[in-house]
Amino acid sequence: LGLWFLNDVIWVKTDALPNLNGRRFTNNHETLIWSVKNKDCKKYTFNYEMMKKMNGGKQMKDTDWVFGLCKGKERLKDENGIKAHPTQKPLKLIQQILLTASNKGDLVFDPFMGSGTTAVVAKALDRNWIGIEKEKKYVDLANDRVKNYGK
Template identity: 45%
Template sequence: MPLPYFQSSNKDFTLYQDDCLSALDNLQQPLNMVFADPPYFLSNDGLTVKNGKIQSVNKGQWDKFTTDDETYAFTYDWLAKTRDKMADNGTIWISGTHHNIFTLGRILPQLGFKILNVITWEKTNPPPNFSCRFFTHSTEFIIWARKHPKVPHYFNYKLMKQLNNDKQMKDVWRLPAIAKWEKSCGKHPTQKPLALLAQIILASTEKGDLILDPFTGSSTTGIAANVLERNFIGIDKESEFMKLSQDRYQDLQQEGRKQFFKEQFNRLLNKSM
């Protein structure tokens, strides 16, 4: 196994700087849960609005669109390798928009996954549509699937019901995009909010479980996992994102930080429905 870019002293937070296809070959432990936020391939020189300013949609070379066939092959390959490393009762969550969600929905059953839900994340603070020629994009989708059609998966139904005022939780979650307190060490261009990952982790894992993010970016998955006492492995090719992930982990170890994050999770998740 290659040496990690960074590993915590008790080995509950590990980062590998590598292509996810290569790194997945070397993983040994069975994964209880995977969260993946793969490239949406949206860097097409278009424009968007952020913080009231018109900006480029380009995220980096890793998000550049290639061809449909290459995108399909890449998606199939990383999902197949990820599935091989999952525990038999493990589940995977994959974030997307209409640009990639249909490809994911086609490939998952081909590989033997069973799709459990398609969560709609409704952002309470989406950027405006400055062209005024179509509706404002305010949602993303998260597919939740288990490894085998007939092997039961873990789901903390009781807690999810508790977070939803003692009612069954729906597949539409209303949560804000990232807040200032989540950017203390810097920001990734496609960073997900911690509360979103906290809800996913609480729903589908237990303390001590192993979680993988094969496109870890700033390791929001890992930060939420560490606060919630899960083990984490993150993979990314980009050195700047590796450093950002390590900085976020080390910041989290400062006195009072984990408690602050827990309080933020509780506040946001109890308002998410």
């Protein structure tokens, strides 16, 4: 994609599913990548004061962010009650990211759109968004989700 890496954040899943087959470590975290267009990009947003506010007024020194998996009404399901997307991200996780790294009216780019969580949060926070997704069923899911969010 040609993007330039700025930071990574670890999403620690408080309620990750156990590793029942015993063939690998439990999948209890994901790495989130914060990047810009290219290495020459010097203009990007980091809302330091917002980060402090979200951390009880203290500097957020830890890049391990703890959030549970999507559950209940937040979890998208198909007509058979099965998860509509296998890796749907929690709204609060994406909200924290967008409040930290963007401002109202900014353009948010999600190269792996999946179920459209980033687009939904961007819309709710008055950000513009562009998402890329290779699987048509997830493009349709995300578009429907964004269109119907808040209704």
